[in-house]
Amino acid sequence: MIWWPFSLSSLSALTHTEKSSAGRLDGKMREKTLTMDTLNPQVKAVEYAVRGPIVLKAGEIERYLEEGGTKPFSEVIKANIGDAHAMGQQPITFLRQVVALCTFPELMDSPSFPEDAKWRARRILQGCGGHSLGSYSASPGVECIRKDIAAYIEQRDEGVPSDWENIYLTTGASDGIMTILRLLVSGKDSSRTGVMIPIPQYPLYSAAISEMDAVQVNYYLDEDNCWALDINELHRAYQAAKQHCQPRVICIINPGNPTGQVQSKKCIEEVLHFAYEENLFVMSDEVYQDNVYAPDCQFHSFKKVLYEMGPEYFSSVELVSFHSTSKGYTGECGFRGGYMEVINMDPEVKAQLVKLLSVRLCPPLAGQAAMDVIVNPPQPEEHTFKQFHQEKSSVLGALAEKAKLTEQILNSVPGIKCNPVQGSMYAFPRIFIPPKAVEEAKALGMQPDMLYCLRLLEETGICVVPGSGFGQKDRTYHFRMTILPSIEKLNVLLGKVRDFHISFLKEYSGLEWDEI
């Protein structure tokens, strides 16, 4: 059965106006310098599913619809990426006011901007060269913003000390993660650096590992146990990896992406003890720290747990925690703001980190300003508190509702099983794909869940990412979808997923509805 409506090659984003070689003055063909044969093989190895072929295809369909083409749907819904504003979430007014004031300080005279925003903007600009957002900051970021972040962390962690000189602003969390990995990855052959990552993972990690030619060491999260991290699995993965590389880093994503779980304090303790014992550097991706919805879950920072384990741990385990403006209740992805806190790093290495950061000069100043508002939001005694608090609660309340709704509807579909979305912005349901569909996918040279997701996109306009892009246990299939669309849209979307899934099962199982 050939249902495939487009060739695989059409998935790549090419302009075909260019020739790969051209006539030479002396009659010989001039070869291109940079071809697939000469391209850096580490770049070739990189995969990044969140913006991969399925998203390119979604863009094609969007353009087709715009140009008057017809499909069984009127719009593409991009549930592939945690891009809150693109899904209609409104910016937090106060954050935008502060950044606008920093951008155009003439607005300081405008009575329509609140004083609370003005003093924050003035303070940020005081910290900028020439009092301008247009100057470079120090490479680790604007000093007063670093101090605000340290104060925020101390408050979040109920008094655990935070040194502002350990804080580095970044261009989104991705940039920070890449930078720290760059320090850590070295060695050849069996001394190559092993980087332990959860499976499923956010594919920035696997992409960075490929790009840097490190060894990806998978530890599998326990789907049957709400995607919990199992310490025995960490030991297994570590011991197996030691045979062929040197595992030096463990990456944790908490709350989980794409898995949506929130780790328990006990689990974090176990991870930190393990890292302590095995001399592992800990990278803790905590960008969803404000996105916890399940009433029985709570965010515990790795740093605070480390502190509570006692000075032997707190003074020795090397830990970097990452945060971002892109998630939480602000969803300011386009600002590319973020920070990392670096604990127990060797002082000489820290100087090397500063040097490496300085080559890229500094993170964007608007993103730094946005980060400052997140860590230094309006306080109850400020006039702007009420509106700020309302907006924040409204976003987080809606996300909690959507997390629940997503889990419930998905679990009502035969052949779909979805763990609770305890936190972050994603559901990662397991889907049953009939053997016939698996075979067809293999014949087409693609993963079965890629086939599933491409058909979902073609038939419903819904764009989600195949589980294979994040990693999953063999012979299990998933997709990642965001819970970001509005409640109304999410209801429609989930209904369409249900209908699609049932008809997919019918088509490939040869079963009727009442048999499913």
Place this chain on the structure above:
Amino acid sequence: MIWWPFSLSSLSALTHTEKSSAGRLDGKMREKTLTMDTLNPQVKAVEYAVRGPIVLKAGEIERYLEEGGTKPFSEVIKANIGDAHAMGQQPITFLRQVVALCTFPELMDSPSFPEDAKWRARRILQGCGGHSLGSYSASPGVECIRKDIAAYIEQRDEGVPSDWENIYLTTGASDGIMTILRLLVSGKDSSRTGVMIPIPQYPLYSAAISEMDAVQVNYYLDEDNCWALDINELHRAYQAAKQHCQPRVICIINPGNPTGQVQSKKCIEEVLHFAYEENLFVMSDEVYQDNVYAPDCQFHSFKKVLYEMGPEYFSSVELVSFHSTSKGYTGECGFRGGYMEVINMDPEVKAQLVKLLSVRLCPPLAGQAAMDVIVNPPQPEEHTFKQFHQEKSSVLGALAEKAKLTEQILNSVPGIKCNPVQGSMYAFPRIFIPPKAVEEAKALGMQPDMLYCLRLLEETGICVVPGSGFGQKDRTYHFRMTILPSIEKLNVLLGKVRDFHISFLKEYSGLEWDEI
């Protein structure tokens, strides 16, 4: 003679509160995972003088002065980096208006913002997901901004066609340069990628080459000929490099950084012919394209020259040109905006480029918006044109004046010789350092011009960067200074440099003033 007022180790930016190892529960010492021994050696090899030890020292002195310490000067003048706003340059009003409107669209209702700015902001927001600067853009950038850039390039190059799908927004030019090098650098041993760079160079290039473990292939600019690029020197460098690596890329900085020269059309033709013949990929750093001051000089884009060389060249030579919001007349460094135009890249490789960009999601949206204003400024028929034009002319006029002033005063000092500052933002004068000072520097384990610059900083508060950080011919010494301080401050600065230089010569030559 021990004049050295601080130890070299105090130059590093360390907090000394952390121990490099800590007591372990079982009594053994727990070693750190990441130490100078285990650090990625390619990171260790990176050097970046523009923000190197001299700048850390300048920061120390600034803090010392702030805390009430005394020095023979009252402030540190940072002429080490092209950071216009930090030196007091005012932002272009129109650019900031557009970015502020994009940031806080409620301002669309404000009568104090011009319609010309509002329609640009509306158009940019139309191109953003959810009409918000807070959403991710497509990884190559917002489509309408890419189109504006292509239109700008066509106009700049008098009709040479530009395809918007060849335009990629970047996080400053540095990010683009790193990304393209990442594609190109591969191979081991004698097939390692050789990257030809000018000497003196902007140290981003050498830093990137170190980080990526490529081979730096130096071609020397001709100081005696106004830092012109000599084609014979290119051939020499290429042939020599072929013995031990595979030269695949040539980087050109025009107008020059740190050298301030503007390349002639003939010279560009020669470079392109050479690249054509030797199958080299061309990276053309044109971030100073708006910074040309010498009346007899003109900016010629590599792309336009390539076009004029005929279709054999224009359809085959792989060329990437870089631009930025940080330089020109806007000086918006903190926005981290920029773009690259990619010509003749193999379509499959281009898809790989898009994939690589997508891992970092997208460049900051405020920087993209700033870039849009630069390529789509007010037109004569618009109300905002007059003010915009005045502000632009005022910045560029002052820069031209300062370029001339810098050259003149420096050349009035015995033992300093400065080529004309034809463009960019820097002077790179050659300085005579007496043999005794050279010996002293060697005894201290530092470059002679580092010693010179550190003493200049200690004695006058002026922070410039030693020529050794950019590369220079053996036994020649230079420093790079920006021409960005205000005319008044620049006059003072240059006077102090003169006095310092003379007393330095006297001290180390044992000569009196009238003998110099």
